[in-house]
Amino acid sequence: MIVGIDLGTTNSAVAIWRDGAASLIPNSLGDVLTPSAVSMTEDGTILVGVAARDRQSTHPALTATAFKRLMGAQKPVMLGRTRFSAEELSALVLRSLKADAEAYLGEPVESAVITVPAYFNDRQRKATRRAGELAGLRVERLLNEPTAAALAHGIHQREDKEPFLVFDLGGGTFDVSIVEIFDGIIEVRASAGDNRLGGEDFNDVMVELVRGQLKGVDALPLSNSELREIMRAAAERTRRGLTEADTAPFSLVWKGREIRRDVRADAFAEAAAGLIARLREPVLRSMRDSGIRTEQLSEVILVGGATRMPIVRRAVTRMFGRFPNASIDPDHAVAMGAAVQAGLKARDSALEEIRLTDVCPFTLGVDTVEFDRLGRMHSGVFCPIIERNTVIPASRVHVFSTVRDNQPVVEFGVYQGEARQVDANVKLGQLSIPVPPRPAGTVRIDCRFSYDVSGLLEVDLTIPETGASKQLVICDDADAPDDAAIAARREVLAALKVHPREDAANAATLARAERCYEAFLGERRDHIGQMIIGFEGVLQKQDPKQIKEARDEIERQLDALEGERFL
């Protein structure tokens, strides 16, 4: 069984293609979205999902969220005393999703299609693949998120569709893709994005907005990490509140004081104007690259939870002069699209008439030496080999030569980006090949870039003259663990105690209650405290029916206090 997984910055989801349709799989709490959060309890057990996210406010040193932004970087995250890498945390989330899928389907799940932002670079993609392997999943394909959303929308129509634009603003990343459907072929024309723009950034803006209003005794310093987390969670709630009303309260409890301010929608819009302006650049770039004008677009599709914000919707409407389409729930579209791709991979008969082609969103090339018109020599010039928005799989060859007489070895730095100087581009790796001694410019070296459907790069160097053709695989300067290392790490992860699935609901309720305890004062706090003690007592009894009743009661009370739990 191949499943489709949306591994998001804030929330993740898993879906399956069955009976001619994509459907989301609920987790042990009955929700289709699982927060991408991992927390460790005092006795070393791992919690994933809502429980972990709620523990973010109460035990920030033991919890990690938004680690998708760290994928591909080598920064470790500390949960208490234990060190995790972003891949390992993602693997824990993937494992939880895998368990949910197996429980729902009643059969083992071994492979998955995992989505990544279209603008993820090679390193980040490889890290995502490793995370899947660490979770015990064979990663059939890495699918770009806007493409997945396009699939989810496009699968319903078999007739041709004029180009449409997918506007995917998630928790941490922003992607734009222009997609066309013709004769059952779903073709991505162009892709662009910003890896550092998402709902989290809007949270930061909200926090800054409120902090600016608080002075003196009420001032909230940024230095305390626990306080930062609490502020972030409060900002998230306020942001959601603004989706429905024109003002929303920003409230938190810190050091025994309750701080509450009302935030107006227009004040927030003004503060977030810079972020909104950043949304234009990828849109312009993808439109320019595809050569499509706004009047040729049939519709604009909104994907990603952050597009629920009224300011984002207004901005999109103003940009295109028409109302965007959000007919599929923005939080679900990507996972459903991943399920469709999984179905395609499994060659489901209902999908026989569909094909999907995607593009690579960056220009890939090497650094070379160039002579200008005055004969001066410039080094570190970027020579593109695969232009951006080339359909993948793609394979291009470029011929290079030596610069000095009797040069012993030629070094190739592999870069990705759009700048003319390689210093401004992202370096993916380094290759070198020895060459026979010859006068400068007489040795020919063929450099072939092969980009596969998952967006992973392979570089091959050959020297036709000597007849010898060497195949070199690009290798990160940082570690690129081999299979043995991955297996070892998987063992380590497997050895971690994970909170049993059946208990997930209880853990979530407890975590929520604890968070509410911290968030309220006085009488209400006492009341919650008593509920917690009562619930823990019931848990000891191990009677499922009683436990369920107690749990429902507590949830009801907490809903009354703070409004419904949101995802």
Place this chain on the structure above:
Amino acid sequence: MTGEDWTELGLAPTADHREIRKAYARRLKTIDPEADPDAFIRLRTARDRALSQDPDRQFAVTGARTDAEAAMGVGNGEAPDADPNLEPAADAEVQPAAAPDTSEEAPPEPVLLAAPFQRIESLLFDPDVRPDPIELQQIVTEILADPALERIDIAQWVEGFLADTIVRGTPLSDPMIDPAAAHFGWGQDGNQISRPPIIDWILQRREDSIFEAGLIAGSPEYATILHALRAPPPTQLGERQVRRQSVRVEYLLSYFQTLHPTMLATLDQQSIQFWSDRFVAEGAGNGFARKLREWEKDRIWKRGLWPVERRGDWLIALCIFLMPYLFAWALLRPGYSRVARFVGFGWMILVVAAMLTNPDKPSELKEAPALDLERTRLVSSEHDLPPLLSDYAGPELTLGAMKTRNKPLHDLLVQRWTALRAGDRRTWDLERSVRETLNDALGAGLRGGEYDIHRRFWQFRVDRARTFQQEDAAKCDAFLEGTLPGQVFPPEIEEERRALVREVLLRPLSNAPPRRTGTYRIPGSVVADARALSKLGAPRFDAALERRGTAAEHCAVGIALIEAAISAPRKVGRTLLKDMSSAL
């Protein structure tokens, strides 16, 4: 586009976009790109080639200068009056939608005010209006601050308009560059690879305008020459004055060509032509005149662009000044013979004369980079000719290909190169000569070509005329009549043109009929077809045939005639197309 590609697509050669894409879709469903990437790559390449040779793709052109390609998004900087949706309404404000939706109002349609754009046009191009750089900058800033620019299509249109206007209106439009570049992020780092060439040109122009300001301020001699070059050619100047200026003008032009190419676009083209002819004429003069010229050239080149500073060595100057007086005083005292006085005064006069005519010693040159004359020398035919061929018809037109397939033309080019090398001409002379040779060869090849070449060529002309027809019927008419100056080809058509040119130039020509203008007979059947194709009534058609209708009608008739000729049966069409091509 090869036969293999069509096999790959499983399609007979066609120009129909939809057919090609359908065939691609059909084939794509039979292969799995993941399992067999090579098969997919082959299929995709075949599709791309098939689509790019298709003349149905519409592409607007800005009418910008030759160097600047219009590549700003599709509709690529479309000419301002072409798009009815974006026609700026005169003095209209933001209007709400006419018919509100059942559920909610449609988003308001912002409209740009037309006045600022018209003002820019008149400031730059109207000879009666005095251009005011401050006003220009202000207007541009105003336009960019308009909230209507939030709409992407409006923003793109404005960007295209500004880029196009800057290029057309250079150098008067230089003050517009900074606000536009800042707003649209033209000079931003990290995005240079896929920057459209027009933007590169504009950024280069910005650098060059700074250089120009420096030149005008710092070098009055060359500043005058620059102004003269911006005016029509100096036909009234006397021969001697022209000769005196000639070397300096040559230096300035080659300086621009090497270091500040956008400056050339700001000069009057006829002036440049005048001077180029002049250089050739002077280079062909007698040996002594040439030697003198070469000597002067070296002198001017060494001297550089900036005027020399006088060395303030007042003391020595004073002594030198006073010396004749001392001498005279000494000589006029009694005791000197007449011969001695004669010699003394004569010597003094000589010294004074020498002092007055001696050029001052050049001080340190002001930061002008040394222009290496070596760089513009001709090196070898294999080195110099290929870039010129590639400029003419794309990189596929290689010297080797020409040598194997059209040796006479190859030999002719090498002969021209050798002649210029022997005369120690420079690269710009070679450019002109090669271009002329290739133009002649192309004309001969088209005149003497086969039926299929003729058909392709005339099809190409129809496509080109159609793109004009969409913009401006008068241009289309002029194009068909052959009177439209300075043509620029949009990229799609350019590729077609190049392919055609390569085809013609790489075919050996057995007999090239001479150029023949004059009338030829069009068979009645072709005229009838054309009448039907043109969709004008018979009377209007006939009137337009005799050039008595409107420009749009002439244009439509011209296109219809060519199309009828192309699709006529072979027997008829062959002779007709040959006749039509005999005037090329």
